[in-house]
Amino acid sequence: MRINCLSCGHKVELGDAYDDFEGPVKCLCGAMLEIRTEEGMLKGIKIAEPPARPAPRPKRMEGAVPG
Template sequence: MRINCLACGHKVTLDDAYDNFEGPVKCLCGAMLEIRTEDAMLKGIMLVEPRPRPAPESKRMEGAAAT
């Protein structure tokens, strides 16, 4: 089965494991697609908005000598 990425138009090839599937698929462009298939037929597709990652907290060592 092949689906077109909604973000870039790339053809994403899916094997038989996706014939009855509901969940995320990632395109080469990095876009996440939420798909639903039944009997090797695409029933639904949606572009998933990326969730912003929380900024990493700085890890300062307490009691470390300042240089």
């Protein structure tokens, strides 16, 4: 079966293993799609939330004043 990427429109080819599947699928464009299939039918698709990454904190340069 194929699914259309919600982000770029690319047709993502899925094998038989995805006929009954629920979980993330990654598109070529890097988008994570969360899909749900039953008996080869697409039941649901949405863009998966990207995994939470620790945000880089800006470093303060206190006490490092040049001069």
